[in-house]
Amino acid sequence: MNKIPNRQAICDVLVEKAAGDKDIFVLCSDSRGSASLAEYANTYPEQFIEVGIAEQNLVSISAGLAKTGKKVFAASPACFLSTRSMEQAKVDVGYSNTNVTLIGISGGISYGSLGMTHHSNQDIASMGTIPNMRVYLPSDRHQTKSLIKALLEDTRPAYVRVGRNPVADIYSEEETPFILDKATVLSEGTDLAIIACGEMVSIAFEAVKALKEQGISATLLDMYCIKPLDKEALLNAAANAKAVITLEEHSIYGGLGSLVSQLISANCPKKVINLALPDEPAISGKSKEVFDYYGLNKEGLIKTAMELMNDVK
Amino acid sequence: MNLTQKSFQLRKDVLDMIYRAGTGHMGGDFSVMDILVTLYYKQMNISPELTQDPLRDYFILSKGHSVEALYAVLADRGFFPKADLLSYSQFGSKYIGHPNNKINGIEMNSGSLGHGLSVCVGIALGVQKSGGGNRVYTVMGDGELAEGSVWEGAMAAGHYKLDNLCAVVDRNRLQISGSTEKVMSQDSQDLRWESFGWHVIHATGNDITALDSAFKEARNTKGKPTVIIADTIKGYGVSFMENNPAWHHKIPTNEEYEKAVAELAAKEAEANE
Numbered sequence: 001m002n003k004i005p006n007r008q009a010i011c012d013v014l015v016e017k018a019a020g021d022k023d024i025f026v027l028c029s030d031s032r033g034s035a036s037l038a039e040y041a042n043t044y045p046e047q048f049i050e051v052g053i054a055e056q057n058l059v060s061i062s063a064g065l066a067k068t069g070k071k072v073f074a075a076s077p078a079c080f081l082s083t084r085s086m087e088q089a090k091v092d093v094g095y096s097n098t099n100v101t102l103i104g105i106s107g108g109i110s111y112g113s114l115g116m117t118h119h120s121n122q123d124i125a126s127m128g129t130i131p132n133m134r135v136y137l138p139s140d141r142h143q144t145k146s147l148i149k150a151l152l153e154d155t156r157p158a159y160v161r162v163g164r165n166p167v168a169d170i171y172s173e174e175e176t177p178f179i180l181d182k183a184t185v186l187s188e189g190t191d192l193a194i195i196a197c198g199e200m201v202s203i204a205f206e207a208v209k210a211l212k213e214q215g216i217s218a219t220l221l222d223m224y225c226i227k228p229l230d231k232e233a234l235l236n237a238a239a240n241a242k243a244v245i246t247l248e249e250h251s252i253y254g255g256l257g258s259l260v261s262q263l264i265s266a267n268c269p270k271k272v273i274n275l276a277l278p279d280e281p282a283i284s285g286k287s288k289e290v291f292d293y294y295g296l297n298k299e300g301l302i303k304t305a306m307e308l309m310n311d312v313k
Numbered sequence: 314m315n316l317t318q319k320s321f322q323l324r325k326d327v328l329d330m331i332y333r334a335g336t337g338h339m340g341g342d343f344s345v346m347d348i349l350v351t352l353y354y355k356q357m358n359i360s361p362e363l364t365q366d367p368l369r370d371y372f373i374l375s376k377g378h379s380v381e382a383l384y385a386v387l388a389d390r391g392f393f394p395k396a397d398l399l400s401y402s403q404f405g406s407k408y409i410g411h412p413n414n415k416i417n418g419i420e421m422n423s424g425s426l427g428h429g430l431s432v433c434v435g436i437a438l439g440v441q442k443s444g445g446g447n448r449v450y451t452v453m454g455d456g457e458l459a460e461g462s463v464w465e466g467a468m469a470a471g472h473y474k475l476d477n478l479c480a481v482v483d484r485n486r487l488q489i490s491g492s493t494e495k496v497m498s499q500d501s502q503d504l505r506w507e508s509f510g511w512h513v514i515h516a517t518g519n520d521i522t523a524l525d526s527a528f529k530e531a532r533n534t535k536g537k538p539t540v541i542i543a544d545t546i547k548g549y550g551v552s553f554m555e556n557n558p559a560w561h562h563k564i565p566t567n568e569e570y571e572k573a574v575a576e577l578a579a580k581e582a583e584a585n586e
Contacts, residue, residue, distance in 0.1 A: 025442075049438060052472075057431045057465035064435020067420060068443060069367065087425060088462075092432055095422045096414055 002141060002169045006162035006199075007075075007105045008036040009141035013148040014073060018044050024152070025065055027051060027074045029058045034164075035075035035105045059085040059102065063092035066099040071152060078104025078161050079111070082123035086130075089159070094130035099155040101148075102127075103162070107137075108198070108249035109282055109290050110164035116281040120161070125254025127159040128227045134158040134181075135227040137198030137248075142171040143224060146178035154180075161198065163249075165287065168202045170222070183230040185237075189217030192305055193241035195234065197223045197256050200247045200296065207301040214302075216309055229259055238264050242312045243271040245304055249296065252276040271312060273304055314585075316521045319389070320350045321581035324550050325574060326385040326398065332570045334402035336410060340560035341454065342382035344485040344518070344545035348452055349386045351524040357450065361392040364418055370447050371436045373421055375429020376454035376483060377411040378562075383419075384408060392418035427460025429453060430480055434469045437478040437538075448532065452481045456488030459497040464509070470538040471510025478538040479531040483518065485547035487558045506540045518543025551576050 018024040018040070027049045032041050041048045049065075051058045055076050062074040074081070081104045082089075093100045104123055111118035128135045136158060138144040144162060151158055170186070171177070177184050186201070187208050196204040201222045208220045219237040223230065238244050244264060246257040257274030264272055275296060283293050291297050295304075314322070324343055331337030353359070357370040374383050381401070388395040393416065400406040407415045411424025423429055429451040437449040457463065470478050482502070486493050493499050506513050512534045516527035524543065531539035547561070548554030551573045565573055 025439075046442065051465075051469055054465040054468070056462045057434070057469055060428050060431030060462070060466065061435035061438065061469065063421070064432040064437070065439040067371070067432075067436050068439025070439050070442075088428060088431075091422060091425050092428055098421075 002166050004141050005036065005164060005166045006138060006141050006144040007164070009144040010103060010148050010162065011036045011040050013145050015040050015043055017152055018047055021071070022047065023069060023071050025049065025070045025072050027058055027062055027072065029053055029055050029076045031076050031105065034077065035103070037075060055080045055085045056088050059088035060092045062100045063096060063098040072100045073103055074100060075103040075105055077118065078107035078120035078123050079118050082120055082126050082159070086126050089127065089133065090130045093157045094133040097132050098157060100157055101151050102159045104159060105162055106164040107161035108163060109277070109287055112287050112290050113284045115284050119282055121251040121277050121282065122254070123159070123161055124226055124248070124250050124256060128254070132157050133227070136160045136224055137226060138162065138224045139198060139201035139222050140167055140170045142169065142173065142176040143178060143222070146176050147224065150180040163199045167199045170202055170205055181225045181228050181230060183225060183233040184222040185233065186220040186222055187218060189219050190240055191216045191242055191309060192218040193237035193244045194218050194220045194247065194301070195223050195237070195244065195256065195260050196220065196247040197226055198249055200249055203296070203298055204247050204301060207298045207305070210298065210302055211305055216305060218305070223256060226256055226259065229263065231263060234260060234263060235267055238270065239268050243273070243308045245273050245275060245301065245308065247275045247296065247301060250276055251279060253279055271308065273308060275301065275304060316350050316354055317584040318581045319354065320346045320521065321550055321577050321584060323350065323382070323385040323389060325577045326388070327381045328565070328570065328573055328577065330381050330384065330398055330401045332565055335564050336402050337381045338378040338562050340487070340547040340554060341376060341379045341483065341485070343549045343551065343554065344547045345376070345379045345452060345483045346382050346549070347519045347521050348481055348483060348524060348543055349382055351521050351528060352450055353386050353390055355525050356528045357448070361390065361417065364392070367443070368445065368447060371420055371433070371449045373429040373433055373451045374412050374423055375451045376426065376457055377424035380410060380412050383412065387416070387418045426454070426457040427462040430463055430466030430470070433478055433480070434466050434473070434475065437470070437475040438473060440477055441475065447477065449478045450481070452483055454488070455482055455484045455486060455493050455499050456496065458482065458499050458502060467506065467509045467511065474510070474536050475538045476535050479528065480538065480540045482540060482542045483545055484542050485545045487547045487556065487561070489558065489561050491558050502542065510537055512537050512539040514539060514541045516541055516543050518545035519549045550580055
C-alpha cells in the first residue's frame with residue numbers, strides 16, 4: 001500500500017519546481033504540518049508565507065500576491081478554506097481572476113472523528129458556483145502531481161481538494177495518463193457508467209473489477225475535473241451504458257452527482273444514482289468507518305450496481 | 314486649476330453621473346474625493362499607459378461603493394475617455410456600481426467590505442519580495458472597520474512590518490444606519506491600529522495640503538505600516554448633503570441637483586482665490 005498522501009505529493013511538486021522558479025509562493029494558515037508543507041517552508045523560507053489562523057486573510061493576501069506576478073498556492077483545511085473564506089475566494093480570486101490555486105487539505109470526512117466543523121462536504125458546491133473558479137479532486141498521488149504541474153503552467157484560479165490519508169495507487173510513476181480538464185477512462189463497458197472523483201476513484205476501481213467477474217461491464221471515469229466537467233467523456237460513457245452511478249465524498253447536494261445528473265438529464269436521459277454523503281451532519285469515526293456506514297465502499301457500489309442492473313433490464 | 318478646485322469639479326462629475334443614472338453613493342464619494350485627488354495627482358506613481366508596469370504604485374478602493382469618485386478621477390487622469398462616464402450603471406456597462414478590473418486603472422474588483430486591506434498586504438508582500446520600492450494604498454470607510462477581516466489584514470501588515478503599505482480611513486463618522494459611534498463605535502481605533510504595530514496619523518481629510526503632508530509622513534515611516542485617519546465630512550461640498558446620513562445613497566431631485574451644481578461651482582470658484 002502506498003504510504004504517501006496526496007497532500008505530500010503536492011508539496012513534492014512545489015519543492016521540485018520552486019528550485020527554478022522564484023515566483024512560486026506557498027501560503028498557509030498555521031497548517032504547514034497538516035498540509036505537509038514543512039519541507040517546502042524549510043527549503044524556501046523566502047517563498048513561504050504564514051498568515052496564522054486567519055483563512056479569510058489567507059485568500060485575500062494570496063490574491064494580492066498574485067497581482068504582483070507571483071504563482072500562488074494557498075493551503076488550508078478544506079473545511080475552512082472553502083466556506084469560511086468563500087467570499088474572499090469569490091471576490092478576490094474568482095471575480096478578480098487572480099493566479100491563485102487554493103488547496104483544500106484533509107477534505108471530505110478526512111477529519112472523521114472531529115465532527116461536522118471539520119468535515120468539508122460542501123466544497124464542490126461552494127467553490128463550483130464561483131465563476132472562473134475551477135474545481136479538481138485528484139484521485140491518487142500520481143494524478144495529484146500531474147495536476148499541480150499543469151496548474152503551475154497556467155494563470156487561472158483553481159481549487160484543489162485532497163484528503164488526509166494515503167490512498168491506493170491507481171496510476172504509476174511510469175504511467176499516469178493526464179490531460180488537463182479531460183477525465184481519465186479507467187475501464188470501458190456497456191452495462192454501466194460509473195463516474196467517481198477524488199479518493200472514491202480507488203474504491204470504484206476495485207468495485208468495477210469485482211463487477212466484471214459477475215458479468216457486469218462498466219465504464220469507469222476518473223472525473224478529477226469537476227469544473228470544468230469533461231462533458232464529452234461523460235456523455236460518451238452515459239450513451240454507451242444502460243444507467244449511471246456517481247460516487248463522491250461530498251454532500252449529495254451540489255456535488256459531482258448533481259452536476260452529472262443535470263448534464264445527463266438534458267442530453268441523454270437515463271437513470272442516474274448518486275452515491276454521496278446524505279444531507280445531515282455526518283456520523284463521526286475513522287474515514288473508512290464513515291464510508292462503510294453510508295455505503296460509500298466497494299460493497300455498497302457493487303450492491304447499487306446489481307440492483308440498478310435488475311431495474312433497467 | 315489647483316487641486317482643491319479640481320476636487321470640486323470632480324464632485325460635479327460625480328453628481329452628474331449619479332443624477333443621470335439614478336443610483337450611487339454620493340455622500341461617501343464627496344467625503345473621499347480629496348483623498349483620491351491627493352493620491353492620484355500628487356502621491357502615486359501611476360500612468361494610464363503603464364497600468365501593468367511592475368514599478369507602479371498600487372491602489373485598492375476597499376470602500377468600493379465610492380467608485381463614482383474613483384471613476385471621475387480616473388477619467389480626468391486619462392485612464393479612459395470621460396464620455397465613458399455616460400454609461401455608468403447602464404445595462405451591460407463595465408462602469409458598474411463597484412470597482413471592476415475590466416476598467417483601465419482598476420487593479421482588483423471590490424465592493425464587499427473588509428477585503429481591500431488584506432489584498433494590499435499581499436501586494437505589499439509581493440512588492441517587498443521582488444525588491445521593489447512601490448507603494449501600496451487602500452482607502453476604507455470607518456463603518457467598514459466593523460468587518461473582522463480588516464483586523465486580520467491589520468495584524469498581518471503589522472507582523473510583516475509592511476512600511477510600503479499605507480491605509481486611509483475615510484472617517485466621516487456616518488454609515489447607512491446613522492452615526493458610527495451609535496452603530497459600532499470606532500473612536501478607539503488609534504489604540505487598535507497601534508496595538509497591531511501601525512503608525513497612526515490624523516489628518517483633515519477634506520484638505521489636500523494636510524493629506525499630502527500625511528502621505529509624505531507615511532512614506533518616511535520605516536519599519537511599520539501607516540494608517541491615516543482622515544477626518545472628513547460626508548457629502549462635503551454641498552451644504553444640504555453634509556453630515557446627513559440620508560445622502561449615503563440618496564438621489565437628488567431636479568431642484569436639489571441644480572442647487573448642488575451651483576454650490577459646487579461656487580466652491581470651485583472660491584478655491585481659486
